[in-house]
Amino acid sequence: GIQVEQSPPDLILQEGANSTLRCNFSDSVNNLQWFHQNPWGQLINLFYIPSGTKQNGRLSATTVATERYSLLYISSSQTTDSGVYFCATNSNSGYALNFGKGTSLLVTP
């Protein structure tokens, strides 16, 4: 199946800092999503972004499908941004979303 690699695995930021999370994938995809897993374990949809760029408040994402990567930008980070960020994709032929191992983000006051 498709391989999804996320970096960095862990990130500590001071409140107000900016960060970029990266997701590389091994094959052509027809879906790419970014999720935030909160401390209660819920998966919160951030972006559905198989290609192009989207912005939602302090968050934005870019997927370059031809180069098989996606980036999630967090600006002016807040303590509530803490948690694990997952990238997930599925191949052109599959139903299943393949998740990366996530980036664990801690934002300190």
Place this chain on the structure above:
Amino acid sequence: EPEVTQTPSHQVTQMGQEVILRCVPISNHLYFYWYRQILGQKVEFLVSFYNNEISEKSEIFDDQFSVERPDGSNFTLKIRSTKLEDSAMYFCASTTGGGGTEAFFGQGTRLTVV
């Protein structure tokens, strides 16, 4: 906003017992999924379901697992004889179309097998 709902939020069961996890997908969605996440690990695909049959399943989804859409709204995952290693968070998800459409996840059921 429509959402996927799962019940129960937590379940503790004894090894060897059967459990049924329940999900109500978003009403106009046609494809339904179960995923699991063992503590501290990534989310793993179990099974997808469309038109009252399994459309894809992973190696994890062996004979002890089954899925069913017993009525027009519920989608269930049954684990026949639970093992300690089945302890995990189980997520239900749904989509309007197949693999290329946005997936929406429920809040999860945390299953603990003792």
